[in-house]
Amino acid sequence: MVDETDNQGGEALVVTRTLQELLDEGRLPSGGTFTLMPDTVGTGLAVAEAADSAQWREKALQVLAVVDKIDGESVRDNGGVDFIRSLPDTDVSFLALAWSCQSTGGSLSLGEGAPCPYCAHKIKKFSMSGLGVVCAAPGKSSGFVPVEMPEGCAPARFKDGQFMVKMPTWFDARSNIPEVSYDKFEVLHIHRAMAALYFQGKGEPAPRKIMSTEIKTKFKLPAIRAVMKTLRESTPHILDAISIECPSCKQEVETPFEQAMG
Numbered sequence: 001m002v003d004e005t006d007n008q009g010g011e012a013l014v015v016t017r018t019l020q021e022l023l024d025e026g027r028l029p030s031g032g033t034f035t036l037m038p039d040t041v042g043t044g045l046a047v048a049e050a051a052d053s054a055q056w057r058e059k060a061l062q063v064l065a066v067v068d069k070i071d072g073e074s075v076r077d078n079g080g081v082d083f084i085r086s087l088p089d090t091d092v093s094f095l096a097l098a099w100s101c102q103s104t105g106g107s108l109s110l111g112e113g114a115p116c117p118y119c120a121h122k123i124k125k126f127s128m129s130g131l132g133v134v135c136a137a138p139g140k141s142s143g144f145v146p147v148e149m150p151e152g153c154a155p156a157r158f159k160d161g162q163f164m165v166k167m168p169t170w171f172d173a174r175s176n177i178p179e180v181s182y183d184k185f186e187v188l189h190i191h192r193a194m195a196a197l198y199f200q201g202k203g204e205p206a207p208r209k210i211m212s213t214e215i216k217t218k219f220k221l222p223a224i225r226a227v228m229k230t231l232r233e234s235t236p237h238i239l240d241a242i243s244i245e246c247p248s249c250k251q252e253v254e255t256p257f258e259q260a261m262g
Contacts, residue, residue: 013145013234015137020106020129023098028070029090029236030167031136035069036095039103047099055182056174060084063092066099085171089192090236092170094133097238101128114255121248123255131257132239134232144198144207147230153223155214161201165227167235168195176212185240193227196235 026033037043046065052058060081067075067084075083084092100108106129113122144164154163172195174188181187194215198207215224231237242257 012137013140014134014236016132016134019097019101019131019133022133023101029094029133029135030088032071034067036099036102037066037068055179063095067095086169088167089170089173090167090238093238116246116253118251119249121246123244123246126244131242134237136236145230145234147226149226150222153220155218158199161199164198164200164207165196165230166198168192189228190224193224196231197227
């Protein structure tokens with residue numbers, strides 16, 4: 001356990017672990033367990049050959065190719081891609097990273113390399129093992145978390161009740177993203193936030209999902225920023241930066257890690 005995140009001064013809902021720690025434990029960010037397929041040539045080909053016109057489904061097919069079991073149950077015997085699409089968004093991204101880490105021995109190449117800001121040495125390879133993953137705290141589920149909505153940023157009909165967020169599924173977070181925007185991280189964050197927003201009115205038995213069409217047309221941007229903040233503080237996600245030690249000057253370099261969102 002590397003760090004803890006406290007929710008509004010109460011008991012921690014999430015903790016920060018490393019990718020390697022979770023790999024060693026076979027643990028998903030949401031708290032479940034997983035088993036990967038062996039990193040054979042056949043599995044690698046299945047990943048490379050996965051194709052679909054929808055990028056969310058192509059990634060789901062890739063993850064299906066590399067995952068054997070979730071919580072001890074065969075993924076293929078329990079719906080295949082339909083099972084993957086119903087997993088939490090963070091779990092699917094994590095499983096893709098877990099496979100990359102397993103199949104490459106934990107190292108990623110940076111092509112021509114990225115210059116160290118301290119000594120300008122070009123860093124061409126680094127280990128993924130230290131990547132931070134925010135996970136559900138032991139004994140805590142990835143359920144609903146209250147979010148404080150900025151005043152005047154939501155329609156008046158939501159006045160009496162409580163806004164809440166819940167970690168979205170892979171399908172909900174990704175299926176409505178246009179192909180041209182799939183590699184734009186700000187767009188991914190906004191779609192993920194829209195998929196996570198719920199509201200529970202006074203007297204209602206449970207939170208109900210707010211449709212993305214209403215969020216797009218009737219909510220203001222500060223509302224989405226509030227949702228993003230609550231998601232970062234209280235629900236599992238993969239950190240989008242990684243600390244790398246420069247092999248030349250030994251300084252720690254904080255480097256954006258774009259694969260964390262994909």
